[in-house]
Amino acid sequence: GENVEQHPSTLSVQEGDSAVIKCTYSDSASNYFPWYKQELGKGPQLIIDIRSNVGEKKDQRIAVTLNKTAKHFSLHITETQPEDSAVYFCAATKEKGGKLIFGQGTELSVKP
Amino acid sequence: NAGVTQTPKFRILKIGQSMTLQCAQDMNHNYMYWYRQDPGMGLKLIYYSVGAGITDKGEVPNGYNVSRSTTEDFPLRLELAAPSQTSVYFCASSLPGQGTEAFFGQGTRLTVV
Numbered sequence: 001g002e003n004v005e006q007h008p009s010t011l012s013v014q015e016g017d018s019a020v021i022k023c024t025y026s027d028s029a030s031n032y033f034p035w036y037k038q039e040l041g042k043g044p045q046l047i048i049d050i051r052s053n054v055g056e057k058k059d060q061r062i063a064v065t066l067n068k069t070a071k072h073f074s075l076h077i078t079e080t081q082p083e084d085s086a087v088y089f090c091a092a093t094k095e096k097g098g099k100l101i102f103g104q105g106t107e108l109s110v111k112p
Numbered sequence: 113n114a115g116v117t118q119t120p121k122f123r124i125l126k127i128g129q130s131m132t133l134q135c136a137q138d139m140n141h142n143y144m145y146w147y148r149q150d151p152g153m154g155l156k157l158i159y160y161s162v163g164a165g166i167t168d169k170g171e172v173p174n175g176y177n178v179s180r181s182t183t184e185d186f187p188l189r190l191e192l193a194a195p196s197q198t199s200v201y202f203c204a205s206s207l208p209g210q211g212t213e214a215f216f217g218q219g220t221r222l223t224v225v
Contacts, residue, residue: 001171006154007151034213036113036214041218042218042219043116043202043204043216043217043218043219044155046213046214046217049213073202084205089154089155096190098172099157099160100145100157100160100204100206101157101171102147102154102155102156102157103154104152104153104154105154105155
């Protein structure tokens with residue numbers, strides 16, 4: 001079955017710097033890769049996603065890149081702000097099948 | 113819309129006791145999931161369902177059971193609680209197909225003592 005590895009487990013940056021979180025997946029049939037943000041005491045919420053027919057997607061300060069050949073995808077946050085501090089999860093799934101498998105999470109801390 | 117509602121929010125169980133974690137969604141989503149979240153371990157899929165009457169095991173199903181008699185409800189049953197089941201449990205739902213967002217409940221924090 002699918003296995004998703006996420007690195008780093010913790011990341012500390014200064015406000016205004018960029019943050020990069022990387023994930024690898026094992027099942028070459030996976031074709032949808034969402035990223036979720038979890039704030040303290042809450043459930044995860046979708047922040048951006050990418051499909052396997054696209055190499056990069058951007059939404060304001062957040063971007064995601066996908067390398068299907070290497071089976072890895074990354075989250076890039078530019079001009080980080082204190083409110084970006086949270087736990088971020090990557091995930092992978094196939095179009096049909098239902099399983100949504102998550103990585104281990106990255107705790108991002110943005111210091112003012 | 114309420115979205116995904118989980119009850120209870122907190123619970124303390126004694127070893128060997130049983131309980132049911134409730135999950136309901138009002139978005140007419142076919143897919144529903146149960147995850148557990150342990151510190152530093154991410155979200156592990158326990159069970160999932162692609163529709164009423166259909167359930168399947170995830171990554172860590174041992175010690176749990178589920179049922180899906182309606183589209184709206186997806187309860188998770190712990191029969192003989194063990195300390196290893198101390199965790200935060202999240203229910204989620206989504207529409208079928210590629211590229212659909214999963215909506216999560218607020219979580220249930222369970223402690224087994």
